[in-house]
Amino acid sequence: ATLNLDTLTAAFADIETITDPAQVAKLSQDYHTFSPVLVPKLAGKVGDIVVRPANEAEVIKVAATCAKLRIPVTVRGAGTGNYGQCVPMHGGVILDMTKMHEILWVKPAVARVEAGVKLAALDKKAREIGWEMRMAPSTYRTATIGGFIAGGSGGIGSIQYGLLGDRGNLLGLRVVTLEDEPRIIELRGDDVQKVNHAWGINGIITRLELPLAPAYPWAEVIVTFDDFMTAAKFGYALGIADGMMKKLISVFASPIPQYFHALHEYIPQGKHPAFLMVAEPSLEFLPGLVQQYGGEITYQKPAQDAGKGTHLAEFTWNHTTLHARIVDSSITYLQSIFPPDASLQLVEHLYHHFGDEVMMHLEFFRVRGAVIAGALQLVRYTTEERLNEIIRYHEAQGVMIANPHTYIIEDGGRKVIDPEQLKFKEMVDPYGLMNPGKSKVLEFHNNS
Numbered sequence: 001a002t003l004n005l006d007t008l009t010a011a012f013a014d015i016e017t018i019t020d021p022a023q024v025a026k027l028s029q030d031y032h033t034f035s036p037v038l039v040p041k042l043a044g045k046v047g048d049i050v051v052r053p054a055n056e057a058e059v060i061k062v063a064a065t066c067a068k069l070r071i072p073v074t075v076r077g078a079g080t081g082n083y084g085q086c087v088p089m090h091g092g093v094i095l096d097m098t099k100m101h102e103i104l105w106v107k108p109a110v111a112r113v114e115a116g117v118k119l120a121a122l123d124k125k126a127r128e129i130g131w132e133m134r135m136a137p138s139t140y141r142t143a144t145i146g147g148f149i150a151g152g153s154g155g156i157g158s159i160q161y162g163l164l165g166d167r168g169n170l171l172g173l174r175v176v177t178l179e180d181e182p183r184i185i186e187l188r189g190d191d192v193q194k195v196n197h198a199w200g201i202n203g204i205i206t207r208l209e210l211p212l213a214p215a216y217p218w219a220e221v222i223v224t225f226d227d228f229m230t231a232a233k234f235g236y237a238l239g240i241a242d243g244m245m246k247k248l249i250s251v252f253a254s255p256i257p258q259y260f261h262a263l264h265e266y267i268p269q270g271k272h273p274a275f276l277m278v279a280e281p282s283l284e285f286l287p288g289l290v291q292q293y294g295g296e297i298t299y300q301k302p303a304q305d306a307g308k309g310t311h312l313a314e315f316t317w318n319h320t321t322l323h324a325r326i327v328d329s330s331i332t333y334l335q336s337i338f339p340p341d342a343s344l345q346l347v348e349h350l351y352h353h354f355g356d357e358v359m360m361h362l363e364f365f366r367v368r369g370a371v372i373a374g375a376l377q378l379v380r381y382t383t384e385e386r387l388n389e390i391i392r393y394h395e396a397q398g399v400m401i402a403n404p405h406t407y408i409i410e411d412g413g414r415k416v417i418d419p420e421q422l423k424f425k426e427m428v429d430p431y432g433l434m435n436p437g438k439s440k441v442l443e444f445h446n447n448s
């Protein structure tokens with residue numbers, strides 16, 4: 001509110017800006033709206049101006065101006081983040097990176113892109129030479145690569161390649177600093193962790209280098225089961241079948257499928273489905289495994305139709321929550337990681353313990369070489385106290401909760417900020433202007 005908009009628009013004269021209040025308010029939002037706890041906390045938080053740089057030179061110009069005038073900068077990709085990561089707590093500049101969408105090059109196994117490239121766009125380009133992205137969130141059609149690295153954690157493909165933060169899943173990146181004379185810093189190897197999942201606090205990412213995976217023809221399959229735990233055990237068994245290539249193993253407890261309108265005909269009422277993406281050469285082995293667990297294949301879409309009709313992936317990960325909320329907006333969710341355990345005992349306990357209040361939605365992925373059950377349980381929300389009680393019960397049982405109902409980075413999945421990240425922060429953002437208000441440690445440090 002203390003900002004002089006005229007000064008700003010003058011400073012950014014050659015760069016595209018948006019000052020229309022309705023547009024600025026819209027571009028100050030993200031998908032924290034899935035959390036009834038976050039909505040009131042972030043209500044009314046808007047930026048003063050949206051700036052849309054077209055290239056790195058323009059980013060540097062914006063950074064220099066903001067450092068000089070001490071204006072907060074909230075970097076934004078597509079704004080699909082779930083924790084209010086893109087919501088400016090102290091106004092200032094919303095730096096919209098979506099105009100920087102050049103795919104710089106794609107070679108076998110590696111690609112280099114500008115931060116605003118959409119995940120789906122890179123995947124398409126890579127497929128032209130027989131490669132694909134290792135993993136993508138279920139928002140791959142709209143989300144940017146910069147936003148995924150800075151704000152995401154993993155997704156479709158994580159059953160094969162692990163999570164984003166795992167060593168090797170990000171090869172290099174380049175940031176612009178928020179100093180009086182902004183610098184360009186290129187990080188490679190383990191140094192990328194200084195910026196990985198830093199919520200736009202540790203520099204403005206302009207370019208990224210990502211490892212690619214060999215592209216497989218992925219078939220989409222629905223298998224249904226009479227019993228939830230049998231479906232879960234089938235999911236785990238497919239997960240550890242190392243000879244079978246897969247990209248997605250999602251398991252839903254009834255009544256979750258009732259929220260998937262487009263898929264009703266494939267999931268009889270009361271059944272518990274698994275949604276799969278399996279490489280076509282491995283498909284021949286699926287019926288045997290399905291039979292072993294007493295399931296039934298009710299839907300199969302060949303890879304050649306991948307671009308057409310319904311995409312199963314868009315019902316998984318946090319899209320499950322999206323579909324449920326379209327039907328019943330009182331539903332919210334949790335994010336959990338179960339300890340490695342082939343018997344899935346804890347899943348079974350929690351499935352029964354909360355009954356209909358916490359509906360089980362499992363996503364299998366790899367963590368340090370082991371197949372792990374993660375969950376984005378759907379919660380019938382009543383009060384914040386009850387939600388916290390549910391979270392505490394899970395934690396007491398040994399389930400790791402990456403709490404999606406906080407906008408503070410350390411209270412979510414991250415828990416502790418790496419000292420290296422802290423050191424890097426002091427260097428690239430000496431005035432504490434980047435996405436201020438989102439970190440306890442980084443905030444305190446810069447204000448002290």
Ligand code: FAD
Binds near residue numbers: 074116199435
């Ligand atoms: P934004 O929301 O725009 O930004 C996210 C964070 O990154 C912000 O803190 C922002 O400041 C920062 N940032 C963005 N660009 C830059 C940059 N260039 N430099 C520095 N910082 C930057 N996430 C998953 O990991 N897996 C999922 O499967 C998944 N499923 C989802 C499903 C739904 C329905 C929804 C709504 C969200 C889901 N998400 C998921 C969360 C989110 O969609 C993804 O993490 C996505 O990749 C974020 O990209 P974005 O471009 O929208 O980032």
